[in-house]
Amino acid sequence: MAEQKTVTEQKVVNGVNVSMIEDTVNAIKDDNEIAKCKFHISNRWIDGGHNQSTIKSFYGAKKENPHDKPFFLDADEPPLLAGGDFGANPVEHLLNALAGCLTTTMVYHAAIRGIKLEEVESELEGDIDLRGFLGLTNEVRNGYQNIRVNFKVKTDAENLERLKALSKLSPVFDVASHGTNIDITMERK
Numbered sequence: 001m002a003e004q005k006t007v008t009e010q011k012v013v014n015g016v017n018v019s020m021i022e023d024t025v026n027a028i029k030d031d032n033e034i035a036k037c038k039f040h041i042s043n044r045w046i047d048g049g050h051n052q053s054t055i056k057s058f059y060g061a062k063k064e065n066p067h068d069k070p071f072f073l074d075a076d077e078p079p080l081l082a083g084g085d086f087g088a089n090p091v092e093h094l095l096n097a098l099a100g101c102l103t104t105t106m107v108y109h110a111a112i113r114g115i116k117l118e119e120v121e122s123e124l125e126g127d128i129d130l131r132g133f134l135g136l137t138n139e140v141r142n143g144y145q146n147i148r149v150n151f152k153v154k155t156d157a158e159n160l161e162r163l164k165a166l167s168k169l170s171p172v173f174d175v176a177s178h179g180t181n182i183d184i185t186m187e188r189k
Contacts, residue, residue, distance in 0.1 A: 016111035034061050041073075049077035050086045091144065094176070095124045101172035102149060109166040110159070119154035147176065 010019040028035045038059040045051045055071040057064050075090050077083025088096065099122050110117055125148050132142040153163060167173070 013111035013114060014107050014117045016108055018111050021108065021112060036060075036062075046086075047084075049075075049081070049083035049089070051075050052087075091126065091128060094144075095126060095147070098147065098149070098170075098172050098176055099124050101170040102151075102167045105170035105173075106151075106163050106167040109169060110155075110163060113162075113166075115155065115159050115163065117153060117155050119152075121152045123150050124148065144176075 010017055011022075012018065024034075036059075040058065041053045041055045043051055043053045051074075053073045053075070055067065055073070057066040059065070073093065074087030075093060076086040077089050078085050081089070083089070103120055103122060107117060107120060126144040127146045128144055129140040131137045132140040151163075151167070153160065155163070
């Protein structure tokens with residue numbers, strides 16, 4: 001990306017290095033290929049509903065970028081759904097991904113626009129009818145029918161509607177609200 005500025009030259013708003021984002025935006029304007037990213041994980045079944053994903057790197061800025069350390073995310077089901085409760089269940093992970101992406105997107109875009117934030121909290125809740133997942137009916141979706149997100153933001157009142165609109169620039173919001181094509185392949189190990 002662009003050349004690093006010294007700490008004294010960097011503009012930081014809401015804990016976000018706005019100078020670095022501006023440099024990245026300018027680099028992307030000069031070379032659109034920099035903007036193309038691929039995120040990937042590997043997942044391994046452990047037992048029952050328990051499985052674990054490992055995240056080591058991502059592709060961006062025309063190269064593979066390792067994380068400082070691998071991240072491990074466990075998924076399972078609660079005992080009520082025949083699981084061992086070794087991790088959040090996958091639909092809870094989806095709510096976490098949505099909350100994280102909405103928040104990060106809103107904070108970054110607010111910082112770029114000079115909107116000061118003192119605190120941001122959110123609560124998410126989604127409705128699922130298990131009859132779809134269990135294959136008992138085709139009349140209900142397998143996944144969430146509705147998700148509600150409630151933000152509590154400590155900022156000037158005139159910023160709220162603008163922040164709501166900025167949060168909707170979130171990639172995870174886009175996937176969850178508009179859907180994305182998912183190709184599944186299967187091979188024998």
